[in-house]
Amino acid sequence: MSTTTPDDLPPYAADWAAHDGIALMRTLASALTALDAVDGLHSFVLPYPPEAQRALDGTVLACLERGARPPMSLPDLVSWCRERPVADWPVALPDEAIGPDDLLLDPVSSRPTELCHEWADKYPHSALDQRDREIILAALRLCREYGEEDAYTEFRRLLVNRPVLTSADAFSVSVDHVLDPVKELVKRIYQPVPDSYLRGGTYATCGSCLTLLTPLREGGWWCERDRCRRQGAPHLGRLIARQEAGELLQLERPLRQFVTGPGRAEAELEKALVRLGLRVRMWPAFDAYDLHITFPDGWVWAVDVKDWAHPAFLGRSARPVPQEPRYDEAFWVVPQSRVTDRPGYLATYARNRPPHARSLPLLTDTTLTARARARLTGAEGGQGA
Structure with a gap:
C-alpha cells in the first residue's frame, strides 16, 4: 500500500x-x-x-x-x-x-x-477506441431485457476464457442456451484468423493469456500482451492444427485488450480465493463490480480488478465501488506484476485519485489474497480485520 x-x-x-x-x-x-x-x-x-x-x-x-x-x-x-x-x-x-x-x-x-x-x-x-465498451454495454442491455444475469456472467467468462474458437468450439457456443440473449452479438465479435498466425500448419495460443501467438521470422513466438512478454519467451498453451481447426476465430482486438486481458487477472484472483474456501460471485448484479467475496462469518468484500499499465491513468479514473450488491469493505486490485514492473505504481495511483475517490485503496492481488488468508486464519471472528 x-x-x-x-x-x-x-x-x-x-x-x-x-x-x-x-x-x-x-x-x-x-x-x-x-x-x-x-x-x-x-x-x-x-x-x-x-x-x-x-x-x-x-x-x-x-x-x-x-x-x-x-x-x-x-x-x-x-x-x-x-x-x-x-x-x-x-x-x-x-x-x-x-x-x-x-x-x-x-x-x-x-x-x-x-x-x-x-x-x-x-x-x-474515434468509435474504434470505444468498441470494447459498446460491446459490453450491448451485452448488458440484452441480458437485462431477458432478465438473465447468468447469461451476462457466461458471456464474460466466454470472452475471458475462450478468446480463440475452433469450428467445434463455435458450435458448442451456438448450442449453449444460457448464452441465447447474446448469440448474435457473439457472432459479430469473433473474427476469422489470418494465415499470418500459422507456423508449419499450426496455430499456438499463449499459455498465460490464452490469445493467439504470432510466429516470428527468426523463430519463436510473440504475445500481444505486454505482461506476458515481460515474463520472457511465451509459454505455449494450446496447439491447434489447421486441418483440425476448421474456420478458426478470435475475439476482436479491443475486446482482447480490455476484456480478455484484465479478465485473466480477475479469473486468477477468483481461483486463488476459492482455493481458500471463500464463496465468490463474478460480475454480480450485471457487472456492478468484478468479485463479490463472502467469508464464512458473512463479512463481504467487493473487488474491482484493474490490470492497467499506467498507474496515473488508473488513479485519475478511480471512483467508489457501487454500493450494490451490499458489502462491508471494497478494494481496487491490480496484478502484482504491474507494481513490480513499475516502481512507485501504488504511490502514483494514490497521488492521481480525484477527491471523491481518495479513500479507495488499491491493493495488489497477492496482498488481497494474503489479507483474506489472514482474516480466515488469524482474525476470523473480527469483522473488518
Missing part, C-alpha cells in the same frame, strides 16, 4: 490538458491503434489516413517549436514510436504521464503496446 496521505495529493483540477503533449499523445495513440486494426503498421502509401496525417503533423510541429529534428514521414514516425521512449520526445508532458522506458509500439512486432492502447482508450478520438 502507498503511504501517501490525502494532504499530499495535488488538486485534481490541475488537469493534464494544460500540457500540449497530452493532445499529441492521444492523437498518436488513436492513429496507431486505428492503423493497426485496419491496415497494420508495416507499409504506408500516400495520402496517409486522416488520423495518421494529424499525428505526423502534430509531431512535426512540436519538434519545430522546440528546435528538434522532426520525423520526415509516417514510417519515420512509426520508427520513433518503436525505438524512442516517449520520455525522450521533444514534447511537454506531466511528470507522471509517462515512464522513462515507455514505448508506443513494441520493438519486435511494431504493434501498439498496452500503454498505447490505454492512451487511446482514456482519450478516445
Whole structure:
C-alpha cells in the first residue's frame, strides 16, 4: 500500500490538458491503434489516413517549436514510436504521464503496446477506441431485457476464457442456451484468423493469456500482451492444427485488450480465493463490480480488478465501488506484476485519485489474497480485520 496521505495529493483540477503533449499523445495513440486494426503498421502509401496525417503533423510541429529534428514521414514516425521512449520526445508532458522506458509500439512486432492502447482508450478520438465498451454495454442491455444475469456472467467468462474458437468450439457456443440473449452479438465479435498466425500448419495460443501467438521470422513466438512478454519467451498453451481447426476465430482486438486481458487477472484472483474456501460471485448484479467475496462469518468484500499499465491513468479514473450488491469493505486490485514492473505504481495511483475517490485503496492481488488468508486464519471472528 502507498503511504501517501490525502494532504499530499495535488488538486485534481490541475488537469493534464494544460500540457500540449497530452493532445499529441492521444492523437498518436488513436492513429496507431486505428492503423493497426485496419491496415497494420508495416507499409504506408500516400495520402496517409486522416488520423495518421494529424499525428505526423502534430509531431512535426512540436519538434519545430522546440528546435528538434522532426520525423520526415509516417514510417519515420512509426520508427520513433518503436525505438524512442516517449520520455525522450521533444514534447511537454506531466511528470507522471509517462515512464522513462515507455514505448508506443513494441520493438519486435511494431504493434501498439498496452500503454498505447490505454492512451487511446482514456482519450478516445474515434468509435474504434470505444468498441470494447459498446460491446459490453450491448451485452448488458440484452441480458437485462431477458432478465438473465447468468447469461451476462457466461458471456464474460466466454470472452475471458475462450478468446480463440475452433469450428467445434463455435458450435458448442451456438448450442449453449444460457448464452441465447447474446448469440448474435457473439457472432459479430469473433473474427476469422489470418494465415499470418500459422507456423508449419499450426496455430499456438499463449499459455498465460490464452490469445493467439504470432510466429516470428527468426523463430519463436510473440504475445500481444505486454505482461506476458515481460515474463520472457511465451509459454505455449494450446496447439491447434489447421486441418483440425476448421474456420478458426478470435475475439476482436479491443475486446482482447480490455476484456480478455484484465479478465485473466480477475479469473486468477477468483481461483486463488476459492482455493481458500471463500464463496465468490463474478460480475454480480450485471457487472456492478468484478468479485463479490463472502467469508464464512458473512463479512463481504467487493473487488474491482484493474490490470492497467499506467498507474496515473488508473488513479485519475478511480471512483467508489457501487454500493450494490451490499458489502462491508471494497478494494481496487491490480496484478502484482504491474507494481513490480513499475516502481512507485501504488504511490502514483494514490497521488492521481480525484477527491471523491481518495479513500479507495488499491491493493495488489497477492496482498488481497494474503489479507483474506489472514482474516480466515488469524482474525476470523473480527469483522473488518
